Amino acid sequence: MTLKKGKAYDNGSAITHVHAFLETVNDAQEAADARFYFRGDGDSLVPHVGKKWCYGDRGPIALDSDDEWQLLHRFRRFANPDVSADAASWETLFLARHHELPTRLLDWSTNPLVALYFALGIRPDSREPELPTKRETETQRTNQYVWAIELRSAEERADIDVLAPDSDPLAKEIGNIPLVRANRSRDQMAQGDAIKIIFPTYNSARITAQRGVFTWQSDPTTPLQSYAEKQPLKDFPDNNLDIARVWRWPIANDIKTRTEVMQEVNRAGIDARAISPDLDGICRSLLNAVLLFSKLERPA
Numbered sequence: 358m359t360l361k362k363g364k365a366y367d368n369g370s371a372i373t374h375v376h377a378f379l380e381t382v383n384d385a386q387e388a389a390d391a392r393f394y395f396r397g398d399g400d401s402l403v404p405h406v407g408k409k410w411c412y413g414d415r416g417p418i419a420l421d422s423d424d425e426w427q428l429l430h431r432f433r434r435f436a437n438p439d440v441s442a443d444a445a446s447w448e449t450l451f452l453a454r455h456h457e458l459p460t461r462l463l464d465w466s467t468n469p470l471v472a473l474y475f476a477l478g479i480r481p482d483s484r485e486p487e488l489p490t491k492r493e494t495e496t497q498r499t500n501q502y503v504w505a506i507e508l509r510s511a512e513e514r515a516d517i518d519v520l521a522p523d524s525d526p527l528a529k530e531i532g533n534i535p536l537v538r539a540n541r542s543r544d545q546m547a548q549g550d551a552i553k554i555i556f557p558t559y560n561s562a563r564i565t566a567q568r569g570v571f572t573w574q575s576d577p578t579t580p581l582q583s584y585a586e587k588q589p590l591k592d593f594p595d596n597n598l599d600i601a602r603v604w605r606w607p608i609a610n611d612i613k614t615r616t617e618v619m620q621e622v623n624r625a626g627i628d629a630r631a632i633s634p635d636l637d638g639i640c641r642s643l644l645n646a647v648l649l650f651s652k653l654e655r656p657a
Contacts, residue, residue, distance in 0.1 A: 397476025461577035547594035
């Protein structure tokens with residue numbers, strides 16, 4: 358099984374208005390006749406554990422699957438009794454990712470406006486903004502996107518059984534990971550590479566609010582979108598691939614347009630409180646609303 362070949366990822370001009378963006382998304386989904394999931398991200402869809410990390414004068418530091426297991430094991434110890442007793446359980450993986458621990462999961466939403474909210478990258482800041490130089494303005498390029506993954510049909514997919522006791526998300530021999538189909542028949546993945554859609558156990562109000570799902574990769578160092586380029590890295594066994602195509606819509610460069618789009622997104626009900634339904638989200642949404650909609654004095 359290989360991903361469908363298509364044009365380059367960029368689908369039209371940069372996003373400047375919410376309604377036009379939603380129309381474009383609807384047209385794409387109708388043409389594909391498939392379900393989409395959405396994510397706001399930069400140029401490359403690399404799971405967080407596969408990225409290079411820097412800290413102070415340390416870095417770049419590459420994490421690997423052993424580091425991922427160690428992080429999850431320690432997370433499970435400190436987070437107990439909020440997570441499973443098994444560091445290699447899907448439950449632990451879901452909760453750790455939503456609290457920003459690096460894992461091989463990527464977060465996706467059924468709601469394109471949630472992805473757009475994150476892609477806009479606008480956060481409150483108490484520092485005086487630094488204006489770019491003319492040269493920086495001229496050479497600036499769009500590097501934030503709303504990404505979408507087009508799913509294979511339900512009849513083609515077999516879901517990972519995240520509740521099975523022998524289902525290990527960090528297994529190096531992935532051929533033993535159990536699968537279950539809609540008709541209750543069971544199967545297992547084949548050895549090789551895999552990209553699977555994961556429907557989480559909803560152990561976090563934030564996951565529920567964001568209507569979240571995850572992608573899981575057997576190789577967390579490979580950018581997900583690279584599998585959809587003209588020369589896929591490799592073919593996938595049929596049970597190991599849940600994605601048919603990757604889409605991408607660019608975000609406008611200039612901060613004025615991004616701010617106006619964020620106002621539209623907030624008016625549509627997508628703000629920090631909706632995405633993070635806790636006290637932190639409430640506080641962020643209150644500050645964001647004041648900063649986003651107040652008439653600020655500007656120098657002449």
